[in-house]
Amino acid sequence: MKAIILASGEGSRLRPLTDTTPKPLIKILGKPLIQYNLEILSELVEECIIVVKYKHELFQQAFGKSFGNMKLSYHIQGDTAGTGAAISDINGIQQDEKVIILYGDSIYPKQTLETLISTCQFGCLVKEVSNPEIYGIFEEKNGKAIKIVEKPDTHIGNLANMGGFLVSGEIISLAKDISVSPRGEYEITDAIQKFINTHDFYLQRLTEDILDIGYAWNLLDANKYYLENLKSSDIRGIIEENVQIQGNIILEEGAVIKSGTYIEGNCYFGKNTIIGPNAYVRGNTSLGEGGKIGFSVEVKNSYIGDNTKIPHLSYVGDSIFGNNINIGCGFKVANLRHDGKNLRVLIKGKLVDTGKRKLGCIIGDNVKTGINTMVYPGRVLETGTGTLPGEIIK
Structure with a gap:
């Protein structure tokens, strides 16, 4: 099993701190933010691919080619914007190989990821929110996703996408075939929708909060x-x-x-x-x-x-x-x-x-x-x- 961490963004909302340091390398209690996830993943997967772009050389300087017993590799995202574009040209993952994809600016609870991996063939993490209009929202039936809509105009539910996508390597080929979103980017959620169309995709509700570092505060x-x-x-x-x-x-x-x-x-x-x-x-x-x-x-x-x-x-x-x-x-x-x-x-x-x-x-x-x-x-x-x-x- 492999992991992908999406860490290529500039973190513009976290400026001025990210003027000099990519957001995933901002330290929390002496450790880079991304290291908290690497510590968990090193017990769960054999290899982690970190998708980088902004000041990408700093990631390899920080972590090198391995973390514990887990192999590390770095994929430099091209000029095309968006999380979908970030994964679309990754090499070295087989179509039927299990993959977990994490956002690079969030810290995921260990037990939550372990439960997701051990109980689901495919799925992702969600939480109930009171303001669904600002999230990517899943419509579900019997615990399975039917569709995901970014910032819906009409009410389809309140289960917000929190990342932690447990999929197969097929997601990479699906990401090659998505269209640009209204905000001018290629979104990973559009690739996830294509995956949902042909697979049972379970939604696991969070029992602990994910720490999302979007702003300096x-x-x-x-x-x-x-x-x-x-x-x-x-x-x-x-x-x-x-x-x-x-x-x-x-x-x-x-x-x-x-x-x-x-x-x-x-x-x-x-x-x-x-x-x-x-x-x-x-x-x-x-x-x-x-x-x-x-x-x-x-x-x-x-x-x-x-x-x-x-x-x-x-x-x-x-x-x-x-x-x-x-x-x-x-x-x-x-x-x-x-x-x-x-x-x-x-x-x-x-x-x-x-x-x-x-x-x-x-x-x-x-x-x-x-x-x-x-x-x-x-x-x-x-x-x-x-x-x-x-x-x-x-």
């Missing part, structure tokens, strides 16, 4: 999911005297928590990080490799990337910081509107409702802020930019 959701399920601490670094820890933490090798620091809630600190002295770190915060949360800095519920430094006298709440950022002394970010409404963020020229009442700022890689910078909630600092001392980002 979804990284906060991922932090929350993994850290709230952290049952005990894993300490590999150094904790100095007079440190208070109320919760479970992961402290990687070379990391140091300095005297006077107070940690409240479950947190992750990557390799060679420095926390403190006299820092206050609150729950569901992650600090990437080589990062720093320094003297009199408070960080709450935030995602901080590799080699990002917040050295002193600053407040960061409900925020997402990329890699190689230097935050000047006295930085403060607001994370709540006065009217208490959800924060909206400007994405690709449109304001998107984040669904969050509290959200700080999103900062791309290689940013430097001047001292005493203040940032309004929901604002974005683009990759490679900077602020002046005392600047207010509105």
Whole structure:
């Protein structure tokens, strides 16, 4: 059995973080997003084909030609857009060979994939949704799919496509024969429809949520999911005297928590990080490799990337910081509107409702802020930019 992971997209909704890193390689608690799926697949299949395009060389640099006992290969998608086009010219899979196809920007629960593979000949994962008009929706009969419709105008059901397509290698030849969709792409769901027409295709309802990393603030959701399920601490670094820890933490090798620091809630600190002295770190915060949360800095519920430094006298709440950022002394970010409404963020020229009442700022890689910078909630600092001392980002 083989697996295909669709990882060729640019991840434009996740910008500015994806300006420098493909979305599947964005780290969550020190591991690339795609690695969570590779760990599961390595116990289930012999080979995984990763379909890549955007900054494709970074995938092979990260993983090489194998992961555990599983062979890895990389298929570079051509200029034709869409998930259907992504698989249509893959070689090396036989027509009758079993294949499971995963989306590269989602993290799938292990037990869910194991159950799908062990109980179905062919099928995929679905969940019931209250807003079917924004999903690909399956129409079903007796647990089998009849058809799939992208963002239906009329009600045909509420079972949304969550990926995890368990099919045969025939799907590749079917993908060669699909037409371009109304949005100008070749969609894998059109190939799935052709497969449904000639096979019993079962729909397995999810019992656990899939983590879908579509927007930057979804990284906060991922932090929350993994850290709230952290049952005990894993300490590999150094904790100095007079440190208070109320919760479970992961402290990687070379990391140091300095005297006077107070940690409240479950947190992750990557390799060679420095926390403190006299820092206050609150729950569901992650600090990437080589990062720093320094003297009199408070960080709450935030995602901080590799080699990002917040050295002193600053407040960061409900925020997402990329890699190689230097935050000047006295930085403060607001994370709540006065009217208490959800924060909206400007994405690709449109304001998107984040669904969050509290959200700080999103900062791309290689940013430097001047001292005493203040940032309004929901604002974005683009990759490679900077602020002046005392600047207010509105």
